[in-house]
Amino acid sequence: MSIASYVFLAPYLVLMVVFGVMPGLYALYLSFTSRTGNGSFVAFQNFTKVLGDFRFMPAVQHVSLYLLFWLVALVVLVTFFALVVHGLGSRHLRTGLRLVYYLPGALAGASSVMLWLFVLDPTASPVSILIKAMGMASFVNVIVPSHLPVIFAIIAFWTGAGGWIVIMYGALNNISTEVMEAARIDGAGSLRLAWHIQIPMIRKWISYMAIISIAAGVQLFVEPQLLSQASNAIVPNDYSLNQLAYLYAFKQNDFHGSAAISILLLFVALSLSAIFVTRGGLFDKD
Amino acid sequence: MRGIIGVVLIVSVLFFGIPLVWLVLATTKTAHALSVDNPFSFGTFHDFQTNWDQLFSFQNGAVATWVKNSTVYAVGALILTLVASVPAGYALALTEFRLRKPILVSTLVLMLIPNTALVLPVFLELNVVHLIGNPLSVILPMSFFPFGVYLTYIYFSTSIPRELLEAARIDGASEFAIFRRIGLPLAAPVVALVGFFSFVGNWNNFFLPFVMLPRSSGYPIQVGLTSLLASTPAFNPSSAGAQSIQLPTLALATVISVLPVLVVFLFSQRFLVRGMTAGGVKE
Numbered sequence: 320m321s322i323a324s325y326v327f328l329a330p331y332l333v334l335m336v337v338f339g340v341m342p343g344l345y346a347l348y349l350s351f352t353s354r355t356g357n358g359s360f361v362a363f364q365n366f367t368k369v370l371g372d373f374r375f376m377p378a379v380q381h382v383s384l385y386l387l388f389w390l391v392a393l394v395v396l397v398t399f400f401a402l403v404v405h406g407l408g409s410r411h412l413r414t415g416l417r418l419v420y421y422l423p424g425a426l427a428g429a430s431s432v433m434l435w436l437f438v439l440d441p442t443a444s445p446v447s448i449l450i451k452a453m454g455m456a457s458f459v460n461v462i463v464p465s466h467l468p469v470i471f472a473i474i475a476f477w478t479g480a481g482g483w484i485v486i487m488y489g490a491l492n493n494i495s496t497e498v499m500e501a502a503r504i505d506g507a508g509s510l511r512l513a514w515h516i517q518i519p520m521i522r523k524w525i526s527y528m529a530i531i532s533i534a535a536g537v538q539l540f541v542e543p544q545l546l547s548q549a550s551n552a553i554v555p556n557d558y559s560l561n562q563l564a565y566l567y568a569f570k571q572n573d574f575h576g577s578a579a580i581s582i583l584l585l586f587v588a589l590s591l592s593a594i595f596v597t598r599g600g601l602f603d604k605d
Numbered sequence: 606m607r608g609i610i611g612v613v614l615i616v617s618v619l620f621f622g623i624p625l626v627w628l629v630l631a632t633t634k635t636a637h638a639l640s641v642d643n644p645f646s647f648g649t650f651h652d653f654q655t656n657w658d659q660l661f662s663f664q665n666g667a668v669a670t671w672v673k674n675s676t677v678y679a680v681g682a683l684i685l686t687l688v689a690s691v692p693a694g695y696a697l698a699l700t701e702f703r704l705r706k707p708i709l710v711s712t713l714v715l716m717l718i719p720n721t722a723l724v725l726p727v728f729l730e731l732n733v734v735h736l737i738g739n740p741l742s743v744i745l746p747m748s749f750f751p752f753g754v755y756l757t758y759i760y761f762s763t764s765i766p767r768e769l770l771e772a773a774r775i776d777g778a779s780e781f782a783i784f785r786r787i788g789l790p791l792a793a794p795v796v797a798l799v800g801f802f803s804f805v806g807n808w809n810n811f812f813l814p815f816v817m818l819p820r821s822s823g824y825p826i827q828v829g830l831t832s833l834l835a836s837t838p839a840f841n842p843s844s845a846g847a848q849s850i851q852l853p854t855l856a857l858a859t860v861i862s863v864l865p866v867l868v869v870f871l872f873s874q875r876f877l878v879r880g881m882t883a884g885g886v887k888e
Binding site: 328400420423426438442443531544550564565577 | 695
């Protein structure tokens with residue numbers, strides 16, 4: 320009986336080993352060995368090298384700042400819009416709004432960045448009046464380095480928030496009507512209802528969103544990569560950590576340094592994920 | 606209070622809606638009209654045709670190749686994902702074996718890791734076996750989709766009663782026969798669900814093909830967009846020349862690059878909720 324189970328699992332397990340486990344182990348091996356001397360063990364040399372790289376700390380700052388803006392926007396606004404839309408009287412309005420929020424999610428990756436290049440370029444932008452009113456006359460004024468974390472946060476929010484609003488909405492639907500009714504009879508208004516009942520009941524989902532978003536945000540790549548290309552390198556091509564890892568592999572031919580950065584990023588993602596799976600409570604049904 | 610909420614909702618609709626509407630309208634204009642006309646006016650069908658022709662004549666029809674590549678990669682990986690994850694989710698949900706728990710936990714942990722995190726490690730690995738530039742270097746890594754296994758696992762454990770399988774086992778049916786006669790026929794809804802997430806993720810994947818497929822002939826459309834961007838003088842002044850791309854043409858390329866996913870999205874909102882809340886729904 321258990322042999323059959325392993326046969327069912329075999330294709331998936333092969334993929335897991337080859338594309339989930341082995342790449343991680345191989346990168347780990349590379350990160351602790353050196354290019355010269357036939358892969359001799361060099362302890363933490365690759366790590367000290369990339370950590371000491373003058374581009375590393377700025378990239379950490381860029382990514383952290385972007386994450387901060389994005390997370391705050393997500394947690395506050397997604398929860399807010401899910402609650403507001405959920406509380407609307409008209410069913411058509413509820414459905415329509417969710418669709419409007421959700422559709423931009425179809426433009427993930429390069430496509431959404433491309434769209435926002437247009438929106439941010441005052442010569443073509445549909446909101447050029449707004450951009451010019453903020454004192455920015457050209458694309459170059461818009462993408463100055465200090466604006467970038469906010470710009471990336473807006474792009475990521477525009478693309479991803481809708482999916483989360485729909486999910487939170489679903490989670491709000493799962494709260495039993497009896498609980499809500501009981502609270503209303505006790506005289507709770509919408510605000511108190513939201514604060515004391517709805518938000519605590521969907522807290523697991525909010526933390527799920529936060530964890531997934533941190534894990535994904537640390538990997539920032541396509542947004543600065545395209546913006547760098549579109550701006551003739553006014554936005555540097557080593558803006559984020561993944562870009563730096565890419566440069567190590569492709570421009571410097573230093574796979575060991577690239578592996579070291581990848582391992583650091585993978586470590587962040589793995590820790591967040593493992594903590595959430597074991598402590599988050601979202602998956603304990605087994 | 607109601608007034609404020611009304612205003613906030615209107616602003617939110619404008620924020621999420623304007624860029625999309627504008628993008629579609631932009632494809633019907635000339636570059637000049639795009640910068641001087643009302644942003645929300647419709648151009649002409651003639652200009653749409655001109656933009657279309659310019660886009661598809663770019664580098665001798667490269668755009669058509671990129672769309673075809675995207676389709677091959679996304680559908681190829683989708684098929685492999687289904688072949689791997691349906692039986693795997695079934696086995697995790699409805700059979701007993703020693704490594705069940707560890708496999709389940711690894712699946713959960715791996716599914717929460719963003720797929721970009723493994724791109725460079727997978728590149729380093731596939732570089733050793735000289736697969737870089739081969740379509741398999743994107744199809745195979747995309748086929749590893751733990752979230753799909755998780756979804757099928759949840760689906761089978763909530764929709765097929767174990768007693769049904771016990772009855773079949775007592776009748777002497779083999780595990781494979783049971784899977785074929787009971788598991789597979791009931792799998793249709795979860796196949797659609799996994800298919801949706803897999804297709805959307807594969808189609809929109811940028812980093813993996815960007816790293817694995819260095820030649821233009823192998824690009825998917827998402828990576829091809831960067832080539833178009835590099836040939837757009839409005840963003841890259843050094844690119845002015847015979848092969849240059851105007852802004853409305855770039856807008857058209859963006860629309861085409863998302864069209865399949867947009868269509869899938871329009872019909873799939875309920876999928877998303879069902880898929881993502883699967884973990885939180887009490888049995």
